Amino acid sequence: MSALAEEFDPASIVTHDPVVRVEGICKHYGSVEALRSIDLQFERGKLTTLLGPSGCGKTTLLKIIAGLVPATSGRIMVNGRAVTGPGPERAFVFQDFALMPWATVLRNVAFGLELKGTPAAERNRVARHHIEQVGLQGFEDKYPHELSGGMRQRVGIARAFAVNADVLLLDEPFSAVDEQNRRKFQEDLLRLVEIENKTFIFVTHSIEEAVYVSDRIVLLSPRPGRVSQVIEPKIDRAADPDDIRRDAGYLDVVEEIWQGLRHYAE
Amino acid sequence: MSVMSQEKAVTGARAGPREGLRLFAQNRKSFWVVLSLVGLFTAWEIAGRVPISFAFPTFLETLAAFFEMLGDGTMFRAFFLTLQPLVLGVGISALVGIALGIAMGLSDRVEWLLAPVFIVLQAAPMAALVPLVTFVYGIGLTAKTLAVVMLALPVIVLNSYKAVRHVNPSLVDMCRSFQGTRMQQIFKIIIPDASPVLFAGLRLGVAAGFIGVMLAELLITPTGIGDLITYHRSVANYAHMYAAVAAIIAVSTLTLAGLQYVEVNVLRPEKRRK
Numbered sequence: 001m002s003a004l005a006e007e008f009d010p011a012s013i014v015t016h017d018p019v020v021r022v023e024g025i026c027k028h029y030g031s032v033e034a035l036r037s038i039d040l041q042f043e044r045g046k047l048t049t050l051l052g053p054s055g056c057g058k059t060t061l062l063k064i065i066a067g068l069v070p071a072t073s074g075r076i077m078v079n080g081r082a083v084t085g086p087g088p089e090r091a092f093v094f095q096d097f098a099l100m101p102w103a104t105v106l107r108n109v110a111f112g113l114e115l116k117g118t119p120a121a122e123r124n125r126v127a128r129h130h131i132e133q134v135g136l137q138g139f140e141d142k143y144p145h146e147l148s149g150g151m152r153q154r155v156g157i158a159r160a161f162a163v164n165a166d167v168l169l170l171d172e173p174f175s176a177v178d179e180q181n182r183r184k185f186q187e188d189l190l191r192l193v194e195i196e197n198k199t200f201i202f203v204t205h206s207i208e209e210a211v212y213v214s215d216r217i218v219l220l221s222p223r224p225g226r227v228s229q230v231i232e233p234k235i236d237r238a239a240d241p242d243d244i245r246r247d248a249g250y251l252d253v254v255e256e257i258w259q260g261l262r263h264y265a266e
Numbered sequence: 267m268s269v270m271s272q273e274k275a276v277t278g279a280r281a282g283p284r285e286g287l288r289l290f291a292q293n294r295k296s297f298w299v300v301l302s303l304v305g306l307f308t309a310w311e312i313a314g315r316v317p318i319s320f321a322f323p324t325f326l327e328t329l330a331a332f333f334e335m336l337g338d339g340t341m342f343r344a345f346f347l348t349l350q351p352l353v354l355g356v357g358i359s360a361l362v363g364i365a366l367g368i369a370m371g372l373s374d375r376v377e378w379l380l381a382p383v384f385i386v387l388q389a390a391p392m393a394a395l396v397p398l399v400t401f402v403y404g405i406g407l408t409a410k411t412l413a414v415v416m417l418a419l420p421v422i423v424l425n426s427y428k429a430v431r432h433v434n435p436s437l438v439d440m441c442r443s444f445q446g447t448r449m450q451q452i453f454k455i456i457i458p459d460a461s462p463v464l465f466a467g468l469r470l471g472v473a474a475g476f477i478g479v480m481l482a483e484l485l486i487t488p489t490g491i492g493d494l495i496t497y498h499r500s501v502a503n504y505a506h507m508y509a510a511v512a513a514i515i516a517v518s519t520l521t522l523a524g525l526q527y528v529e530v531n532v533l534r535p536e537k538r539r540k
């Protein structure tokens with residue numbers, strides 16, 4: 001099976017330190033073919049975005065990498081080992097936040113550690129640190145329904161960081177967040193990519209968002225999802241966020257992707 | 267009368283208009299509850315005085331009869347007898363029903379095995395089956411407890427099953443993604459997330475249990491509250507009969523309110539702050 005994967009034009013996607021390898025993944029839901037032979041590699045310290053129209057299998061691919069959904073064929077390697085289910089080196093951020101409504105922010109953030117059996121004092125200390133990291137200090141004892149959509153997703157992100165996984169899988173984390181908060185979020189995410197030496201796999205259907213935050217963008221075709229293009233935006237992130245969004249290079253990449261996706265939209 | 271004292275509590279607050287408003291907001295719910303009860307009792311009193319039937323006592327007569335029965339201990343003795351099969355039956359139904367319902371929600375095989383049984387049991391007119399119980403178990407505590415279980419169990423089982431099937435799948439995925447074990451999944455995610463519907467089923471089950479115990483006491487052997495009702499009807503002591511009926515209704519209502527309190531304060535603390 002790996003021999004098969006090797007053949008699949010690795011030139012455009014070859015990386016130095018692939019933490020995650022997706023090898024020949026296919027997925028059928030009954031008679032629906034959701035994904036067709038996906039081969040990808042993801043390296044440490046980088047953020048890769050899976051971009052594509054709704055229903056093209058982005059969530060499915062992310063859940064296969066997470067070990068939440070079994071692939072029909074192909075395999076996922078994480079740190080050189082084949083994935084058979086969820087593992088401590090991967091953490092998932094859910095589109096609908098997946099917060100326990102009956103638990104406080106603190107308990108939600110500490111939940112991954114609670115499941116591992118970490119003593120309460122230790123896990124609360126770690127959780128408080130990450131709550132602070134996402135700017136929610138003072139909200140530790142609130143319940144999810146007392147928070148805005150943006151704040152809820154910060155809880156989801158803090159929970160994923162609290163287990164200190166190598167790989168972060170984010171499924172449209174900002175889709176339920178309003179536009180102003182979204183931009184703030186994207187900047188926060190870039191900061192986290194910079195300071196945490198982790199592998200980020202990010203799903204979105206927003207082209208602008210993808211170009212703004214990604215080191216690399218994987219364009220997926222509509223069902224069955226296939227890799228149709230891989231783009232490296234090469235944006236200078238040192239610049240002011242508002243300047244980036246007006247930068248010619250940034251706009252060119254947005255336009256390029258838009259052209260790539262356009263014939264699907266019609 | 268109670269309306270007046272409520273009003274006084276609201277408007278007579280010394281701490282200024284803002285404090286008064288806050289107090290009103292706090293008292294508002296209980297204020298309407300009291301108002302509704304006063305309305306009901308007034309209508310009862312008027313209907314009794316008209317009278318709509320010679321067998322229909324006024325509210326005040328009934329109240330007097332109630333205190334008389336409370337004073338001479340008949341009420342306590344009756345409840346002591348009635349509550350035995352009720353508590354036993356509801357307790358058994360709650361434990362067995364929730365366990366079976368959760369098992370059905372978690373496993374398709376258990377569902378296929380048990381769901382038809384309980385759907386039939388829930389659809390069956392149990393009152394018709396209660397006399398049959400006496401053939402098998404006679405007229406003692408066992409028969410009455412069984413009558414309670416027959417009414418309470420199906421509704422608890424089916425609601426618990428439904429509760430588990432409607433658990434947010436995203437939360438279950440979340441638990442799996444952090445390598446939660448199956449047991450952690452059940453006790454930390456599925457049961458808490460299902461608890462509102464679980465408790466709704468429990469409340470329905472308790473209400474059905476009250477029906478079951480009254481059927482048993484009216485149809486199997488007159489004991490406890492059922493005996494009070496039967497006896498006072500036979501001697502045309504209608505005020506006493508209604509007092510017994512009203513007393514069991516009151517106890518049933520208070521029990522259900524107590525359950526709700528437990529749910530909100532113990533299992534789902536976030537609901538307190540809604």
Ligand SMILES: Nc1ncnc2c1ncn2[C@@H]1O[C@H](COP(=O)(O)OP(=O)(O)O)[C@@H](O)[C@H]1O
Binds near residue numbers: 029054057059060223
């Ligand atoms: N559990 C499932 N059962 C059946 N079909 C599914 C399931 N999950 C997703 N699909 C189908 O697979 C396709 C890809 O879905 P998804 O991965 O959610 O797409 P995206 O996240 O890109 O919007 C869709 O056509 C969807 O209807």
Ligand SMILES: [Mg+2]
Binds near residue numbers: 059172
């Ligand atoms: Mg999706």
